[in-house]
Amino acid sequence: MTILEIKNLHHTYDNENYALEDINLSINDGEIVSILGPSGCGKTTLLRVIAGLERQSKGTIKINEQIISNEKFMIPPEKRSIGLVVQDKALFPHLNVINNVIFGIQKNKEKYNLAKNYLDIFKVEELADKYPHEISGGEQQRVALARAMAPHPNILLLDEPFSALDQSLKSELHHETKKIFKEKGLTVVIVSHDKDEAKFLSDRLIYIEDGKISPQK
Amino acid sequence: MVLASLLGDYSDNWAHLYDYVLVDYISNTLYLIIGVSLLSLLIGTVTAWIVTTYDFFGKRFLEWALILPLATPPYILAYTFTGFFDAFGTANNFIRDIFSLDQSFIFFPNIRNIYGAVIVFSFTLYPYIYLVSRSAFLNQSRSMLEAGRMLGLSQFEIFYKLSLPIIRPAVIGGLMLVIMETISDFGAVDHFAIQTFTTGVFRTWHGMYDLKTAMQLASILLIFVATFVWIEKISRKKALYTSGTSTFKPTKKIKLLKYKAFISFFICFIPILIGFILPITELIIWAISYNLSFFNEKFLLAAMNTILLSITAAVLCASIALIINFSIRFKKYRFSNFLSSFLSLGYAVPGLILAVGIVQLFALIDQNILFNSDIILTGSIVGLIFAYIIKSYALANSTFESGFQRISTNLDDSARTLKSSGWNLLSRVHLPLLKTSFLTSILMVTSEVVKELPATLILRPFNFDTLAVATYIYAAEERMFQAAAPAIAIMLVGLIPIILLTKMISSSRPMDK
Structure with a gap:
């Protein structure tokens, strides 16, 4: 079943040059898709448009067959049920690890257990009381993943999530996260410039060049 | 006006x-x-x-x-x-x-x-x-x-x-x-x-x-x-x-x-x-x-009025600056940007002119909107606080501007995908991270307000003295000994932003560390 559907999507920042041009894409439930391309090709812009952090100039985005944005209408990011993890992790520096994970599930009665469960899945449960600056980069990335997954988003978007980590940490996290994503049946869209990483993590690769989807290389 | x-x-x-x-x-x-x-x-x-x-x-x-x-x-x-x-x-x-x-x-x-x-x-x-x-x-x-x-x-x-x-x-x-x-x-x-x-x-x-x-x-x-x-x-x-x-x-x-x-x-x-x-x-x-007898009821009253006025104005001014800066960042409203630049000009308007303008404006509101009265706004503390906010908005604004610049927009993006926006985002993410900026702007505005003389002199309610006004009145009557205590108090409060500046200066010396 298609969970994310993008039709005729265009995006421009200056009304002249397209950052994204005629993007058509559909992603199935539980699928892991990587978007590959050189820097500045528009892959991060695509992710931000899907998340609702940018509004496209033209085109339609549907999630579960419901329109979430087109030229006239747009559901804000906080109401889209989409998770996001970025390269610099963006953990809230004033909250400890457990409260970072609880941030998005504040209204859930089981929030503590749920958060602990996710910390456990990502093997960082013993860091629950630590603050982001007290833990390593790899640990921060695990917390960021736990935080994004805790609210059970429809789709999880990852923007170069592992690029700031060293090689051994990367491969360790690659194995673990892929396993977790598959176990949970999550739909994941990963933006990456690392072809090997993308190949390992995902079921399908999409190439973007100059804002357009290009045939597979 | x-x-x-x-x-x-x-x-x-x-x-x-x-x-x-x-x-x-x-x-x-x-x-x-x-x-x-x-x-x-x-x-x-x-x-x-x-x-x-x-x-x-x-x-x-x-x-x-x-x-x-x-x-x-x-x-x-x-x-x-x-x-x-x-x-x-x-x-x-x-x-x-x-x-x-x-x-x-x-x-x-x-x-x-x-x-x-x-x-x-x-x-x-x-x-x-x-x-x-x-x-x-x-x-x-x-x-x-x-x-x-x-x-x-x-x-x-x-x-x-x-x-x-x-x-x-x-x-x-x-x-x-x-x-x-x-x-x-x-x-x-x-x-x-x-x-x-x-x-x-x-x-x-x-x-x-x-x-x-x-x-x-x-x-x-x-x-x-x-x-x-x-x-x-x-x-x-x-x-x-x-x-x-x-x-x-x-x-x-x-x-x-x-x-x-x-x-x-x-x-x-x-x-x-x-x-x-x-x-x-x-x-x-x-x-x-003066045998320390300056420590009388009049001095205490002026000090209390000053503290009350300056802290009220400072908290209001800081809150307004925070909300305007947040709306510029979050909603990217052009109007908020314009409002912020416009209010920032207030620091350059001499206190006396500000007072003249406010008296005119409030008289107009009093007479035309508030039941033909002469006294509701004109000559009340509202006018004073209004003047202080306009005069010191630029100080609070610059503190929040640099404070917001230090917060990565990635935090906002993450918070929004975690169902936090608007007031929720401000109170749960920005405000805790801007605590220092908030306090700094309160202190800066307080010290500015305590020093302000001409606007206070004109806009104060009848018989309402502040430290600056008391100093001015005593000095005008050549009663320097009596002017000393409120003047010292003003200078001491004036030291607050200097201490803050000193801290900034010591942190701006990376090569010395």
Whole structure:
């Protein structure tokens, strides 16, 4: 079943040059898709448009067959049920690890257990009381993943999530996260410039060049 | 409101003003601007150059102590100067006592004139130039200065041929602040009986009871101010090009010893002595000779009014600045951007003109909207707080602007995908991270409000005294001993932003760590 559907999507920042041009894409439930391309090709812009952090100039985005944005209408990011993890992790520096994970599930009665469960899945449960600056980069990335997954988003978007980590940490996290994503049946869209990483993590690769989807290389 | 008065009728008082005082207003204001600019430029740039170029005993102390005179409002230095240098003031008495001279002998000349005013303004306002010059000198690349040395320039030639021209745009920005403060001042020129635009506006309004002409005079002053604001804005843009280069190497300090170290220390110490140590010492002597009986009900009431007013205004001002800056960041509203820039101009509007405008505006609201009454807003604390917020918004705004810049927008993006936006985002993410900015802006605004004299004098409710008003009234009646206690309190509160600035200065010295 298609969970994310993008039709005729265009995006421009200056009304002249397209950052994204005629993007058509559909992603199935539980699928892991990587978007590959050189820097500045528009892959991060695509992710931000899907998340609702940018509004496209033209085109339609549907999630579960419901329109979430087109030229006239747009559901804000906080109401889209989409998770996001970025390269610099963006953990809230004033909250400890457990409260970072609880941030998005504040209204859930089981929030503590749920958060602990996710910390456990990502093997960082013993860091629950630590603050982001007290833990390593790899640990921060695990917390960021736990935080994004805790609210059970429809789709999880990852923007170069592992690029700031060293090689051994990367491969360790690659194995673990892929396993977790598959176990949970999550739909994941990963933006990456690392072809090997993308190949390992995902079921399908999409190439973007100059804002357009290009045939597979 | 004030500028609109230029389009209205011109009363007969204009003929009187034109014939007798307008030339004085213009010439005195211009003399003040020229004198204060030259002297404060000299003090500000030379001291900044000395503390950034040389290393000598006491340099660390001087580096932050040179900002201390910012805590002294010009009117308080004017009061202490008259007490100190008057015919029977502390200084002349001291000279007579030492040399056993006759009572008619006067060593120090009268300082209640334009030269005295130039000294008063220069020694209290030069820190604006010192601060920008210091950071501009610090940002100068060592390789550029070394190239100057290799091309045969002496240390002094490097100062005026290389360093000074390069920091010029930054210094002009600081100078414009000095000029704006000088022409906005009311307390000091009033005490020295110098006829300037501000005293003219006050006299026309409260002496001739001609608000319309007062507003027309104020408009001319406002046009002056607008010109300086404009120059300041341009120089700020230019300053960007000169701060730092890609090949930046911090300058290495030259170590000074013996008499050279002493001379450098002495040059930098004089402005601190005149702008801070002298007035505070004189005030303390006055307070003590008054047998500490200043600690009376009247003083406590004025202090309490001041605290209440300044904290209310500061909290409101900080909250408004926070909300406007948040809406600029979160919603990217053009209107919020415009509102913020517009309110930021308030700092440049002289307190007196602000008061005139607010009185007019509130009278209009009172009469037309609030049941034809004269008293609901006019002459109430609301007017005062309103004036303080407009006057200090720029301070709070700049604190939040830099605070928000330090928060990565990735945090906002993550928070939004975690169902947090609007007030929720502000209270759960931004506010906890901006606690320091919030506190800093409250302290900065508090200290600004405590010092503000002309707006308070005009807008305060009947019989409502603050520390600044109490100081002004006592000084106007030449009751200096009684003026001492509130003046000391004002200076102490004025130290708060200086302590904050000192912290920022010590953290702006990466190469020393």
